[in-house]
Amino acid sequence: MQTRRISFAVYAAGLVLLASAVSGQGPNQGGQLTILLREGRRPLPTVALQGRQMVGLDDLSTLFQLTVREDAAAKAVTVSYKNQTVVLTPDQSLASMSGGRLISLPAPLVRQGNRWLVPVEFISRALAPIYDARIEFRPASRLVVVGDVRVPRITAQYDDTGTAFRVTFEMTPKTSTAVTQEQNRLVVRLEADALDALFPAPPSQNNVLTGIRAVEPNTIIMDLGPRFASFRTSTPVSSGAAAMLTVELLTIAGQTSGNPPVAASPEAPAVPASPLPVFGAPRASIRTIVIDPGHGGEDSGAKGPGGSTEKDVTLAVARRLKSGIESRLGIRVLTTRDNDAQIDADARASMANNNKADLFISLHVNGSMRPATKGASIYSLSLDRLGEDARRQSRAEREVLPVYGGGNRDFSLVEWELAQASHIEGSTAFAALVEQKLKETAGLPVVAVLKAPMRGLAGANMPAVLFEMGYISNPDDEKLLGSAEFQNSIVHALTEAIVAFREYLDRGPAVPAAPAAPAAQ
Amino acid sequence: MTPRQRAIVIYSGLAVVLSVALVAMLFLGPRWLATSEPEQAAAASAATSNARKIRARLFYVSEDGTRLLPVEQEVVYGEGTIEQAKRIIEAQVAPPKPPLVSAIPLGTKLKAVFVTPKGDAYVDLSTEVRSNHPGGTTNEILTAYTLVSALTLNLPAITGVQILIDGKEVDTLAGHLDLRRPLEQDGQWISQ
Numbered sequence: 001m002q003t004r005r006i007s008f009a010v011y012a013a014g015l016v017l018l019a020s021a022v023s024g025q026g027p028n029q030g031g032q033l034t035i036l037l038r039e040g041r042r043p044l045p046t047v048a049l050q051g052r053q054m055v056g057l058d059d060l061s062t063l064f065q066l067t068v069r070e071d072a073a074a075k076a077v078t079v080s081y082k083n084q085t086v087v088l089t090p091d092q093s094l095a096s097m098s099g100g101r102l103i104s105l106p107a108p109l110v111r112q113g114n115r116w117l118v119p120v121e122f123i124s125r126a127l128a129p130i131y132d133a134r135i136e137f138r139p140a141s142r143l144v145v146v147g148d149v150r151v152p153r154i155t156a157q158y159d160d161t162g163t164a165f166r167v168t169f170e171m172t173p174k175t176s177t178a179v180t181q182e183q184n185r186l187v188v189r190l191e192a193d194a195l196d197a198l199f200p201a202p203p204s205q206n207n208v209l210t211g212i213r214a215v216e217p218n219t220i221i222m223d224l225g226p227r228f229a230s231f232r233t234s235t236p237v238s239s240g241a242a243a244m245l246t247v248e249l250l251t252i253a254g255q256t257s258g259n260p261p262v263a264a265s266p267e268a269p270a271v272p273a274s275p276l277p278v279f280g281a282p283r284a285s286i287r288t289i290v291i292d293p294g295h296g297g298e299d300s301g302a303k304g305p306g307g308s309t310e311k312d313v314t315l316a317v318a319r320r321l322k323s324g325i326e327s328r329l330g331i332r333v334l335t336t337r338d339n340d341a342q343i344d345a346d347a348r349a350s351m352a353n354n355n356k357a358d359l360f361i362s363l364h365v366n367g368s369m370r371p372a373t374k375g376a377s378i379y380s381l382s383l384d385r386l387g388e389d390a391r392r393q394s395r396a397e398r399e400v401l402p403v404y405g406g407g408n409r410d411f412s413l414v415e416w417e418l419a420q421a422s423h424i425e426g427s428t429a430f431a432a433l434v435e436q437k438l439k440e441t442a443g444l445p446v447v448a449v450l451k452a453p454m455r456g457l458a459g460a461n462m463p464a465v466l467f468e469m470g471y472i473s474n475p476d477d478e479k480l481l482g483s484a485e486f487q488n489s490i491v492h493a494l495t496e497a498i499v500a501f502r503e504y505l506d507r508g509p510a511v512p513a514a515p516a517a518p519a520a521q
Numbered sequence: 522m523t524p525r526q527r528a529i530v531i532y533s534g535l536a537v538v539l540s541v542a543l544v545a546m547l548f549l550g551p552r553w554l555a556t557s558e559p560e561q562a563a564a565a566s567a568a569t570s571n572a573r574k575i576r577a578r579l580f581y582v583s584e585d586g587t588r589l590l591p592v593e594q595e596v597v598y599g600e601g602t603i604e605q606a607k608r609i610i611e612a613q614v615a616p617p618k619p620p621l622v623s624a625i626p627l628g629t630k631l632k633a634v635f636v637t638p639k640g641d642a643y644v645d646l647s648t649e650v651r652s653n654h655p656g657g658t659t660n661e662i663l664t665a666y667t668l669v670s671a672l673t674l675n676l677p678a679i680t681g682v683q684i685l686i687d688g689k690e691v692d693t694l695a696g697h698l699d700l701r702r703p704l705e706q707d708g709q710w711i712s713q
Binding site: 091092093094100101102104105106107108294295299300301302303310344345364365366367368369370372373377379382448450451452453454455456458466468471472473 | 582584585586587622623624635637638639641643655656657658659660662663683685688689690692693695696697698699700701702704707709
């Protein structure tokens with residue numbers, strides 16, 4: 001039987017605080033953060049000011065027992081906690097910490113009425129270092145975790161095989177669970193103080209799982225439909241710092257989606273279901289690719305002497321590439337934009353993360369002050385201080401854990417925005433393959449392979465490269481970039497590189513241990 | 522004409538000439554007294570040439586357009602790391618003499634420089650660094666690393682550079698390079 005795979009993945013970046021969902025308030029996109037303490041939850045109102053989310057020092061003072069003192073003569077505001085201080089100056093984005101250290105904020109201290117407002121990043125950058133308990137700010141879920149509170153991130157993926165409907169939960173960090181049936185619903189209880197979760201709606205008319213939601217403080221409720229017969233669960237298995245739990249909902253024999261039985265009984269015999277997925281077994285190494293056409297909207301990117309714009313070239317090639325990969329390789333391809341829209345860097349990476357993409361390719365066109373400069377370049381992320389930060393901010397002890405595809409991997413948790421840090425080797429390997437295929441199949445003689453701290457790659461939680469197809473500032477390259485023939489040759493080379501990368505991944509563990517040297521022809 | 526009439530005509534003529542001269546002095550005098558612009562520039566140049574100077578490496582776009590070429594130039598001396606950093610960046614953002622090509626967008630002005638004890642320099646620039654930027658990854662990288670190289674390679678106390686625009690943090694200059702943290706020197710962008 002052909003498996004109908006309906007995969008929805010939610011990554012931490014897109015998560016919405018459980019409390020909001022539970023209270024029926026919906027996603028908390030503006031208006032407040034939620035502080036999670038051992039003692040419970042506290043709202044922290046936010047104010048939108050010139051595109052920035054700000055919080056009042058008075059509110060922070062109440063929540064965190066801070067002292068706020070205004071020094072009119074010095075035109076400064078001092079925030080104190082015990083013997084630690086942060087000195088802020090209006091219209092100045094730098095704050096001075098105890099010991100003379102300066103920290104940078106994305107916006108300055110602002111007076112509004114009788115209140116002082118600071119950007120929400122003040123919490124992680126200024127308050128966390130001086131506070132005597134751990135403070136973790138999760139901007140995506142608008143959550144501030146204070147102290148030793150267990151708040152795992154939960155993602156879900158659905159897989160409908162026709163005879164069974166599987167729900168696979170990924171819990172980071174690893175969290176123990178217990179699954180029980182209570183009448184027409186399954187209840188998953190987690191050993192946690194709160195959940196950081198948002199589940200996509202189950203496919204419509206599947207009649208097995210009709211709804212799924214998180215309930216405060218630590219429970220997931222799965223509403224069962226008339227096609228449900230029984231269930232079974234896998235033994236939770238570690239995958240890096242996460243734990244994977246599959247709940248398989250077995251269906252009543254002969255019933256298909258959208259055709260509920262006259263009388264459904266939980267005791268009805270289930271058709272033999274395929275075995276539960278075995279974690280560690282081989283899997284398709286590339287199932288989803290996200291193509292990212294650079295720039296868009298008011299951001300035209302680089303411009304050519306003939307009037308071409310980077311945003312138009314990248315969109316045209318992205319459309320061709322999506323079509324080429326889907327038709328030739330049968331891999332699901334998503335694009336971060338399919339029109340002239342302006343999208344910020346985090347939203348692009350989030351799309352790839354939320355869809356559990358296995359590869360992220362950002363398309364760009366280059367520009368140089370020297371009109372003669374021409375040729376292609378492939379960038380992967382360089383770590384320098386970024387990588388050091390990633391390791392420093394690790395929230396889990398490094399440990400060797402089993403991973404998909406067999407073998408072990410030395411793993412540590414990093415901040416979401418530094419997700420690429422754990423995929424550097426895969427990205428480097430793919431960049432080398434793109435270079436090889438561009439030279440072989442597209443006939444591009446000048447292809448530079450480089451590493452740099454690229455903003456659009458930092459948050460991608462999968463192998464990712466930024467591909468500069470040529471210099472639009474060069475008149476010859478500009479003509480080439482606009483031609484269908486050249487665009488098709490780029491698509492062909494990238495498709496070949498994806499095939500080679502898939503083979504590369506299939507030869508070894510899902511995340512390569514070392515970059516592969518491209519095979520000589 | 523009697524001698525008396527002749528005297529009246531002469532004195533009247535002198536009075537007119539003196540009046541015209543007086544009016545001319547009142548309205549045009551300040552301009553005559555002021556130093557002309559070229560003279561001012563020459564004076565400033567003379568004053569500058571008298572100021573203490575150091576030799577520093579400034580960075581310009583290499584012939585192949587993908588790297589930075591170090592060029593040793595005289596830069597005004599500044600007392601201490603922060604003052605010297607300001608003088609170096611002021612010289613670096615100034616339009617260069619041809620055939621040098623700068624990766625700093627035209628019109629960019631230095632607003633302030635801060636240096637943390639850790640060695641991170643925050644270089645606050647005017648909005649032209651972004652609004653006049655031509656775009657493209659290479660251009661953006663060279664713009665940022667021009668400033669990074671000018672400070673870290675001339676001033677050992679500075680190990681990282683973060684660009685601010687009008688006092689505010691920025692994600693990128695042109696959509697590619699991550700400017701949310703200080704950048705460290707990277708030799709791959711320097712032409713050997």
